[in-house]
Amino acid sequence: MKTYHVDFFVNGEEYELDVPANKTALNIIRDMLDLTGAKEGCGAGECGACAMIVDGVLINGCLMLAPEMDGKHFETVEGFADEKGNLSPVQQSFIDHAALQCGYCTPGFIVSATALLRENPHPTREEITHYMSGNLCRCTGYKRIIEAIEDAAERMNGGAK
Known part of the structure; x- marks a missing residue:
């Protein structure tokens, strides 16, 4: 080869x-x-x-x-965690919102959500849903994932929606 x-x-x-x-x-x-x-x-x-x-x-x-x-x-x-091991706002929001089940797809969702929030720091729910449509989860509904991304956006923007 x-x-x-x-x-x-x-x-x-x-x-x-x-x-x-x-x-x-x-x-x-x-x-x-x-x-x-x-x-x-x-x-x-x-x-x-x-x-x-x-x-x-x-x-x-x-x-x-x-x-x-x-x-x-x-x-x-x-x-994504900082040099001290502190999780990124997206990672922490996924934990806080229990936005995972088996965890297999979770890293992909976190990477995609991070990319979204870099491109669009203030996404609407519809924009989040559209952007994340390339990620599939077999275990859970997407409600908590979307809520976690909304929360991460607020954390990254100092609480501003």
């Missing part, structure tokens, strides 16, 4: 690896870097379990081939 040399960043840390041409960014980050927050749900970009932010843009890690990682900056759920 042909390999490619790639130099990229994940959560601010630089990596240089030789990666197989047939692997995805998700495979490399999970299997080679042992950052297991992003999950493979569908392998086809339909469920959002593998969500990550690449150069400021929300992507599905299962759709990016490993050789495409070269020069890119990745953010995964593992990188």
